[in-house]
Amino acid sequence: MGATDTNKPNVAIVGAGYVGLTTAVLLASSGYNTHLVDVDKEKVSKIKKGESPFFEPNLDGLIKKVTSNKKLVPTSSYEEAVPQAEIVLSCVGTPDKADGSSNLKYVFAAAREIAQHAKDGTVIAQKSTVPVGTGRELAKEIKAANGQLGFHYVSNPEFLREGAAISDTLYPDRIVVGGDDKSSLEKVAQLYEHIIQSASEIDPVLQKEYQPHEYIDGKIVYTTLESAELIKVTSNAFLALKISFANSIAKLADEVDGDIVGVMDGVGLDRRIGRAFLNAGRGYGGGCFPKDVSGLIAAAEKNNVSLEIIQAATHVNSSMPGYIIDKVTKHTDSFKNKDIAVLGLSFKPATSDTRRSPAVQIANLLVDEGASVRAYDPKAIFEDGDLSKGVAREETIDQTIKNADAVFIATDWPEFAAYQPEQYAQQMKGNLLVDCMNMLNKDEVARAGLTYIGVGR
Ligand code: NAD
Numbered sequence: 001m002g003a004t005d006t007n008k009p010n011v012a013i014v015g016a017g018y019v020g021l022t023t024a025v026l027l028a029s030s031g032y033n034t035h036l037v038d039v040d041k042e043k044v045s046k047i048k049k050g051e052s053p054f055f056e057p058n059l060d061g062l063i064k065k066v067t068s069n070k071k072l073v074p075t076s077s078y079e080e081a082v083p084q085a086e087i088v089l090s091c092v093g094t095p096d097k098a099d100g101s102s103n104l105k106y107v108f109a110a111a112r113e114i115a116q117h118a119k120d121g122t123v124i125a126q127k128s129t130v131p132v133g134t135g136r137e138l139a140k141e142i143k144a145a146n147g148q149l150g151f152h153y154v155s156n157p158e159f160l161r162e163g164a165a166i167s168d169t170l171y172p173d174r175i176v177v178g179g180d181d182k183s184s185l186e187k188v189a190q191l192y193e194h195i196i197q198s199a200s201e202i203d204p205v206l207q208k209e210y211q212p213h214e215y216i217d218g219k220i221v222y223t224t225l226e227s228a229e230l231i232k233v234t235s236n237a238f239l240a241l242k243i244s245f246a247n248s249i250a251k252l253a254d255e256v257d258g259d260i261v262g263v264m265d266g267v268g269l270d271r272r273i274g275r276a277f278l279n280a281g282r283g284y285g286g287g288c289f290p291k292d293v294s295g296l297i298a299a300a301e302k303n304n305v306s307l308e309i310i311q312a313a314t315h316v317n318s319s320m321p322g323y324i325i326d327k328v329t330k331h332t333d334s335f336k337n338k339d340i341a342v343l344g345l346s347f348k349p350a351t352s353d354t355r356r357s358p359a360v361q362i363a364n365l366l367v368d369e370g371a372s373v374r375a376y377d378p379k380a381i382f383e384d385g386d387l388s389k390g391v392a393r394e395e396t397i398d399q400t401i402k403n404a405d406a407v408f409i410a411t412d413w414p415e416f417a418a419y420q421p422e423q424y425a426q427q428m429k430g431n432l433l434v435d436c437m438n439m440l441n442k443d444e445v446a447r448a449g450l451t452y453i454g455v456g457r
Pocket of ligand 1 (some may be wrong): 093
């Protein structure tokens with residue numbers, strides 16, 4: 001490894017999801033002796049076999065390497081993982097409750113377990129996204145669970161994106177560490193410095209994209225506990241705001257015959273604004289944005305602050321699947337008994353994650369409208385039965401769109417754009433191509449004899 005293995009304390013990661021597993025694998029790859037503990041025994045046994053429980057590009061190969069050289073030890077036992085660790089990173093899930101506030105039961109349960117097994121002087125860092133104020137509560141909970149334990153609590157929010165989890169961890173935009181004890185903040189920051197220093201050996205292909213780099217400079221934000229917690233949720237809320245802003249203007253563009261893609265290209269050239277996340281479409285979903293935004297609103301309300309602008313963003317977002325269906329009904333009398341193909345179900349491309357996916361909502365809404373719906377996604381995995389039983393899963397694009405009256409592209413997987421408009425036209429019975437992600441060239445679609453329907457175009 002590029003970085004030496006001296007000064008590398010033992011680390012335990014709690015929670016083997018997208019965040020925990022990726023972080024554990026990359027720490028192990030950069031020379032750390034890493035234990036990874038999860039209560040889900042099935043997940044643990046999969047990881048032990050060198051497999052990822054979910055699809056994440058390039059993760060399987062790295063898991064195989066670090067489990068076979070024993071740098072990573074997956075386990076379902078806190079007793080095995082935590083006592084020898086100098087730093088414990090908590091990465092368990094924080095779903096939302098029915099009222100939109102964050103469900104912190106896993107975070108608190110993990111904290112109690114860590115408290116019972118940690119050795120004196122352990123640094124306990126929180127990578128899960130939690131509402132501001134949670135860190136102080138957790139520190140109290142840890143004290144209550146084990147009054148003898150000397151420990152330092154650090155907020156270390158995670159910013160990786162599913163589908164790009166490895167490159168985001170090897171080449172992060174920033175590392176945020178917040179808390180009261182400077183040396184603990186430095187210890188946590190150093191984990192990432194070592195990952196970054198080893199990046200070119202862990203993934204030489206990625207390195208080519210990023211060279212040359214003096215990557216760590218200016219990227220570590222040392223701050224207070226509360227500010228670190230706020231940085232995470234504020235970042236996600238702002239990105240959600242940008243998407244809903246683009247969708248609001250897209251609705252106007254639809255009325256006045258504008259094209260939102262060109263509009264946002266023009267707007268985004270202003271360096272004060274930027275082009276990223278100004279893409280109109282069926283809205284955001286996934287395991288983070290919806291619940292992080294609702295969690296921020298709930299945390300603000302608890303502090304008697306009303307975040308109207310962010311509430312508006314959530315309203316716009318939840319309107320988008322229905323808005324698209326309504327727009328299409330202007331071109332077709334009804335969906336009843338129509339054969340409709342839906343391409344894409346994951347909440348975004350390059351992931352199997354379907355949590356809160358607007359693509360799934362679109363498929364389900366079409367079933368509710370009486371359509372016969374067939375759907376294809378290259379990777380989607382369903383954990384919670386969100387997909388309507390009325391949706392038939394297919395294995396290929398061809399099977400899915402054959403003789404369809406209309407095709408909805410609901411997730412922007414590259415293969416849907418690589419499939420040529422003429423191929424769509426050849427396979428389909430009808431002529432409606434609904435581009436819920438504005439990913440196709442609308443003129444090429446029209447030239448193939450299809451009616452193109454985008455969002456704000
Ligand atoms: P996930 O649902 O994929 O994984 C969470 C894991 O925690 C599961 O494997 C679960 O079995 C395990 N777990 C639950 N309770 C446990 C306990 N008491 N002890 C041990 N393991 C336990 O979650 P994720 O997507 O990795 O997200 C984790 C946190 O990171 C969340 O707060 C999320 O908001 C945040 N986050 C996620 C992403 C992302 O892209 N997924 C990005 C940044 C931040």
